[in-house]
Amino acid sequence: MYARISPLMPRLLHPLAFAVAALALLSGCSSLKKAVDAIPVPSMPKLSSVTNLIPGVGPSGDAVSSDDPTVPFNSKGTLGYGHTLRLVVYDGVVEPKKLYSGLVMIDDHGVASFGKFGTARLGGHNITEARRLIESVFIRTGGAASRTHVHFISVENVPLITVEGDVVSPVTTPQWKKMTLRDAVAAAGGRPPGSTARALYVIKNGQRRFYQSVEAADYASPLQAGDIITLSPDL
Numbered sequence: 001m002y003a004r005i006s007p008l009m010p011r012l013l014h015p016l017a018f019a020v021a022a023l024a025l026l027s028g029c030s031s032l033k034k035a036v037d038a039i040p041v042p043s044m045p046k047l048s049s050v051t052n053l054i055p056g057v058g059p060s061g062d063a064v065s066s067d068d069p070t071v072p073f074n075s076k077g078t079l080g081y082g083h084t085l086r087l088v089v090y091d092g093v094v095e096p097k098k099l100y101s102g103l104v105m106i107d108d109h110g111v112a113s114f115g116k117f118g119t120a121r122l123g124g125h126n127i128t129e130a131r132r133l134i135e136s137v138f139i140r141t142g143g144a145a146s147r148t149h150v151h152f153i154s155v156e157n158v159p160l161i162t163v164e165g166d167v168v169s170p171v172t173t174p175q176w177k178k179m180t181l182r183d184a185v186a187a188a189g190g191r192p193p194g195s196t197a198r199a200l201y202v203i204k205n206g207q208r209r210f211y212q213s214v215e216a217a218d219y220a221s222p223l224q225a226g227d228i229i230t231l232s233p234d235l
Contacts, residue, residue: 061157062084062085062086062103062154062155062156062157063084063103064084064103064104064105068082068084068105069081069082070082070156071083071084071156072156073155073156073158075127075155075158075160075171075172075173075174076126077126078123078124078125078126079106079110079122079123079124079125079126079127079130079155080106080110080123080124081106081107081108081110081123082105082106083105083106083122083155083156084103084104084105084106084155084156085103085104085105085106085112085130085152085154085155086102086103086152086153086154086155087100087101087102087104087134087150087151087152087153087226088100088101088150088151088153088205088206088226089101089134089138089148089149089150089151090148090149090151090205090206091138091147091148091149092147092206093147093208096149096205096206096207097206098206099117099138099148100114100115100117100138106122106123109121109123110122110123110124111123112134114134114137114138116141117137117138117141118137118140118141119137120133120134120136120137121133122134127152127155127160127172128162128170128171128172131150131152131162131172134150135148135150149203149206149208149228151203151205151206151226151227151228152172152226153225153226154225158174159174159175159225159226160172160173160174160175160225160226161173161174161175161179161184161187161223161225161226161227161229162227162228162229163184163185163187163188163228163229163231164188164228164229164230164231165200165201165229165230165231165232165233166191166192166195166197166231166232166233167185167188167189167190167191167192167231168188168189168190168191168192169188169189170188171187171188173187173188175223175225179223180218180223181202181214181217181218181221181223181229182214182215182218184223184227184229185214185229185231191231195233197231197232197233197234197235198212198213198214198235199211199212199213199231199232199235200213200214200217200229200230200231200232201229201230201232202217202221202227202228202229202230203227203228203229203230204221204224204226204227204228205226208230209221217229
């Protein structure tokens with residue numbers, strides 16, 4: 001014989017099945033949440049800690065004070081009042097000595113002050129001429145004993161690369177994203193017609209390194225703001 005099923009049973013079983021399924025789902029969610037919470041998630045660095053690693057970028061950028069004006073900068077133009085230069089000056093080649101590091105603003109007389117090393121009238125000069133004038137300041141005052149290297153990191157938050165030596169037109173040019181050493185040399189017009197030299201030097205943080213070709217330097221020495229690329233005229 002078979003037990004007779006009451007017509008009320010299906011109505012009772014549906015809510016019961018739903019309740020059991022709900023409890024199972026909640027239990028599964030709880031277990032899933034615990035599993036997710038247990039996964040280690042690396043903490044993201046603060047924006048300030050990242051920008052402090054990039055020259056010319058940060059809370060104040062290339063500004064010596066709150067009164068430092070923001071002035072448009074054109075690397076092919078001339079410097080003038082309000083332009084703020086972020087630079088580092090080294091002396092020597094084998095074991096370079098850092099003589100100066102920081103921000104310098106050109107005042108309303110076109111003059112930039114380098115503290116105990118003296119001043120230079122940079123207003124009205126382009127960035128390449130300004131570099132030579134700054135070198136002369138450190139040599140004239142006896143601050144530099146041998147060879148002075150002025151690394152322009154940036155001007156008004158524009159990162160810069162300097163290319164000189166055996167090129168058509170020595171230049172200090174803005175560094176763009178993914179810029180290569182080959183790009184920088186091209187910005188200086190490349191080597192002049194008839195040149196048979198191939199070697200070059202890359203001065204990075206005061207340290208000068210020799211490379212047999214642009215290709216070799218491009219591979220071994222990724223560019224960073226302030227680099228000075230010197231193409232040899234005879235090697």
